[in-house]
Structure formats: C-alpha cells, structure tokens
Amino acid sequence: MKYLSTRGEVTGLTFEEALCSGFVQDGGMLLPEEVPVISEDKLKSWSGLSYRDLAKKITPKFVAEDEIPREDLFGLIDAAVMKINHPETAPVARLPSGLNILELFHGITWAFKDLPLSFVGLFLSYFLAKRKKHLTLLTATSGDTGSAAIESVRGQEWIDIICMFPLGRCSRIQELQMTTVIDDNVHVYRGEGTSDDFDMLMKACFKDVEFARKHNLGTINSFNWARIMMQIVHYFHAYLQVCHVCGEEVEIVIPTGGCGNLVAGCIARKMGLPIKIVCAVNKNDIVARIIDKGDFSPERAQMSLAPAMDIQMILNMERVWYLFSDGDYQLVNQLMTQFEKTGKTQVPESLKQKIQLAVSTFVVSDDMIKKTMRKCWDENNYLVCPHTATAVAYHYHKLEQPSLQDKLPQICIATASPAKFQEAVIAAGLELPPNDAVLKIESLPTKCEDFQKGCDWNTVLRQKVEEISNRFLARNVS
Numbered sequence: 001m002k003y004l005s006t007r008g009e010v011t012g013l014t015f016e017e018a019l020c021s022g023f024v025q026d027g028g029m030l031l032p033e034e035v036p037v038i039s040e041d042k043l044k045s046w047s048g049l050s051y052r053d054l055a056k057k058i059t060p061k062f063v064a065e066d067e068i069p070r071e072d073l074f075g076l077i078d079a080a081v082m083k084i085n086h087p088e089t090a091p092v093a094r095l096p097s098g099l100n101i102l103e104l105f106h107g108i109t110w111a112f113k114d115l116p117l118s119f120v121g122l123f124l125s126y127f128l129a130k131r132k133k134h135l136t137l138l139t140a141t142s143g144d145t146g147s148a149a150i151e152s153v154r155g156q157e158w159i160d161i162i163c164m165f166p167l168g169r170c171s172r173i174q175e176l177q178m179t180t181v182i183d184d185n186v187h188v189y190r191g192e193g194t195s196d197d198f199d200m201l202m203k204a205c206f207k208d209v210e211f212a213r214k215h216n217l218g219t220i221n222s223f224n225w226a227r228i229m230m231q232i233v234h235y236f237h238a239y240l241q242v243c244h245v246c247g248e249e250v251e252i253v254i255p256t257g258g259c260g261n262l263v264a265g266c267i268a269r270k271m272g273l274p275i276k277i278v279c280a281v282n283k284n285d286i287v288a289r290i291i292d293k294g295d296f297s298p299e300r301a302q303m304s305l306a307p308a309m310d311i312q313m314i315l316n317m318e319r320v321w322y323l324f325s326d327g328d329y330q331l332v333n334q335l336m337t338q339f340e341k342t343g344k345t346q347v348p349e350s351l352k353q354k355i356q357l358a359v360s361t362f363v364v365s366d367d368m369i370k371k372t373m374r375k376c377w378d379e380n381n382y383l384v385c386p387h388t389a390t391a392v393a394y395h396y397h398k399l400e401q402p403s404l405q406d407k408l409p410q411i412c413i414a415t416a417s418p419a420k421f422q423e424a425v426i427a428a429g430l431e432l433p434p435n436d437a438v439l440k441i442e443s444l445p446t447k448c449e450d451f452q453k454g455c456d457w458n459t460v461l462r463q464k465v466e467e468i469s470n471r472f473l474a475r476n477v478s
C-alpha cells in the first residue's frame with residue numbers, strides 16, 4: 001500500500017514516509033492510494049473477533065509486509081492494546097432506550113485518542129530505532145491530543161515532543177495531564193489563543209520545508225495518517241457489536257471536532273462497512289455548515305463545555321472531499337486554493353450530495369449538553385462526558401422525532417471519560433464519584449513554559465526546535 005496527497009502532487013509514499021511526514025509539500029493531506037474493499041462474507045467472518053484481533057485483520061491492509069513484517073506489526077498492536085485498562089479494550093455499554101455507547105476512554109489519559117496515538121508512538125519508535133534517527137514532533141491541542149500524544153512518546157529515546165495548548169481553554173485535568181509529565185523529551189507550551197492559532201503556528205514551521213527537513217519535524221495531530229488508520233478499527237468494532245445481521249446498515253454517532261475520526265469512518269464506509277455517520281458537534285458548528293450547506297468558512301472557535309471539539313479550522317475536510325469525489329484532486333486543489341486565498345470556500349452541489357448520503361450532522365448547545373448529561377444519569381445511572389453528551393443528545397433527539405424513525409441499530413461513540421471534565425459535570429449539576437487517579441494527578445509536580453504575550457511565538461518555537469536538535473547531536477557525539 002502506498003500513499004498520496006489529496007492535492008495530487010505527491011504520490012507513491014511508503015507507510016513509513018506517510019507516518020513520519022508532517023505536512024505534505026503540496027499542502028495537502030495523505031491518504032492511501034486505494035481503499036481496500038472488505039466483502040460481506042469477510043466481514044461476517046470477523047464478527048466474533050476481539051478488538052485486538054480485528055486490528056490484526058485491518059491494519060495489514062494498509063501496511064506493506066516488507067515495511068513491517070506481520071510478526072512485528074502484531075507485536076506493536078499487542079503493545080498498544082496492553083496500555084488500555086480494560087480487558088475488552090473498547091467495551092459497549094448497553095443502556096435502556098436502545099442507547100449503546102462504545103467506551104473508547106479506557107486509555108491512560110481517558111480519551112479515545114489514547115489508542116491510536118499509542119500506535120503512532122510505537123510505529124515511530126519502531127522505524128526511528130531502525131534508522132537511528134531523531135524526530136521532533138510538533139503538536140497543537142485543544143486538550144486531549146496533547147496529553148495522549150505525550151503519553152505515547154514520553155521517555156522515548158528517538159523522539160522529542162513539543163506540545164502547545166491554549167491557556168484557560170482546556171479542562172484542569174487535561175492541563176495537568178500535559179504539565180505533570182516531566183520527562184526530558186517532553187516540552188509543553190501554553191499561550192493565550194485557540195488551538196487553531198497553534199495549528200497555524202505549526203503549519204508555518206512545516207511550510208519552511210528546509211527547516212522541517214533539517215530538524216526532522218513530524219506531527220501527531222490528526223494530520224497523521226497512522227492515527228486515522230487505527231481509528232478505522234473502531235468503526236468495524238462498533239459495527240460488529242451492534243448489527244443484528246451482518247450487512248444491514250448501522251448508524252454510528254460521533255462527537256466531532258477536527259474530523260480525524262470522521263475521515264476514518266468515511267474510509268471504513270468505502271471499505272464496504274454499511275454505516276451511516278452522524279457528526280454531533282457543539283456550538284462550533286462549522287462541520288454542520290460544511291456538510292449541510294457546503295459552506296466552509298471557519299470563524300474563531302468559541303469555548304464550549306466540550307473543549308476537545310472547539311475547533312473551526314477543519315483541515316481534515318479535504319480528505320473527506322477527496323474520498324467522496326473519488327480522488328478528484330483537481331477539485332480539492334481548487335477548493336483549498338480558494339480557501340487559502342479568501343478564508344472560505346463553497347462545496348459544489350454534486351459533491352455535497354454524495355457526502356450527505358453517508359454523513360449527517362447534529363448541533364448541540366452547551367445547555368443541551370448539560371440536559372443530556374443529566375437525563376442520561378437520571379435514566380441509566382451512567383455519567384457521560386460533555387463530548388459524548390453531544391452524541392447522546394442526538395440519540396434522544398431521534399427518539400422524539402417520528403420522521404427520524406429508521407430503526408437502524410445505533411451506537412454512540414464515547415470519546416472521553418467524564419472524570420476528565422469535572423467542570424462540565426459540575427455545570428450539569430451532577431457529581432463525580434471520588435477518583436484516586438484524579439487526586440493523584442492534582443498533587444504531582446508540573447513543568448511548562450509560557451508563550452509570552454507580544455513575543456513572536458514562531459521564533460520561540462523555532463529556537464526550541466533547534467535547541468532540541470543540538471541537544472540530540474551533542475548526546476550522540478559524546
């Protein structure tokens with residue numbers, strides 16, 4: 001399997017190249033050159049598999065055997081799954097009123113990014129150790145990516161990570177999960193802004209191709225293909241957990257922010273998985289505007305009760321366009337050029353309609369997030385995080401709408417544990433049970449640098465990258 005860019009100028013990359021590259025030279029994002037198709041019979045034969053075994057069926061389709069021998073690949077899968085604190089990896093909570101919740105938050109930082117990012121960390125180390133090469137990862141986060149990325153690479157010899165998060169916009173636990181990691185290879189920055197601002201800062205670093213190459217910069221945000229690849233497994237697992245007969249359509253409801261998860265779902269569908277995807281979004285409703293109206297015009301992200309979804313700059317959208325236009329990179333180029341010039345673009349009607357056959361949206365206000373958390377607790381004694389609540393809000397909405405009664409089996413993705421979002425739990429008038437892990441993290445020492453106001457952050461970032469490279473060189477000379 002080889003990889004290409006959504007803008008058409010870069011093709012034929014290996015999995016390793018796709019894994020390690022930050023931004024692609026032509027400004028696009030990477031996708032597999034072809035999407036492998038899974039027959040209904042094959043899908044049926046997978047129905048009893050554990051999450052781990054399912055991952056061992058799906059990932060080999062995207063990684064050439066001469067790049068990672070199967071034995072090694074399966075070893076990496078075992079190692080990543082071992083980091084999840086649940087014997088089933090991704091269990092399903094089956095609650096009354098037909099509410100099925102796929103719990104993807106049993107990882108170290110209690111978020112669904114843990115598992116895919118563990119894989120990315122392990123894949124990276126695998127190749128870097130082989131090549132004796134050092135990589136500096138840049139990551140911008142609205143809260144969850146940062147901590148999961150840090151956990152996936154902390155203490156590793158061949159990798160340093162620089163993680164930037166917006167001051168005052170993450171939950172307290174999210175912030176602590178980043179700042180209490182004091183390993184030498186972890187460099188955390190915070191500054192006043194939004195995660196979109198830091199994404200742009202990163203993008204500027206990568207745009208300087210010479211600089212990015214000299215310092216071997218990589219990224220672990222949802223630009224990273226390997227992360228998306230691992231999320232494809234979630235969809236197959238979710239599907240097989242709730243379908244009554246293999247082959248029928250299932251509705252999968254995903255709390256959506258930057259759309260990395262949506263891309264994985266679109267690929268799963270292209271592989272033949274009969275799913276409909278509902279993107280539940282918070283008041284940052286850009287994804288709903290793009291899917292429903294074709295209007296891609298990001299504004300400044302607002303703070304909401306579901307901070308990991310406070311994103312407007314949906315860089316993954318061009319992957320969705322590429323997939324649904326059957327690889328029309330000229331169209332993607334045209335849309336993105338327009339967007340980069342004017343800050344907005346309009347999706348052509350025909351492409352919009354194709355996407356709408358597979359994907360719909362649901363916008364959820366903060367007020368509705370709180371109401372849903374309470375309702376779910378009252379009915380089921382089950383506490384959901386504010387992100388998961390957006391998906392559950394759709395579930396409740398659908399129950400009340402006769403026009404939406406399609407009787408499809410449905411599953412909502414739980415993207416984080418409520419323990420991570422105490423502020424939202426309290427805002428909803430609920431209480432968290434005492435949690436030892438929370439108490440422990442509150443008492444750990446912290447390490448973090450501030451992006452000072454008025455300073456040129458770009459310079460600060462580049463200096464840090466240089467310092468890391470120099471330190472690595474010095475270590476390896478001595």
Ligand SMILES: *Cc1c(COP(=O)(O)O)cnc(C)c1O
Pocket residue numbers: 111112113144145222255256257258259260261262308309387388415416
């Ligand atoms: C990252 C994240 C999301 C959004 O996922 P995308 O792939 O960016 O759409 C939703 N919920 C939580 C808790 C997250 O951490």
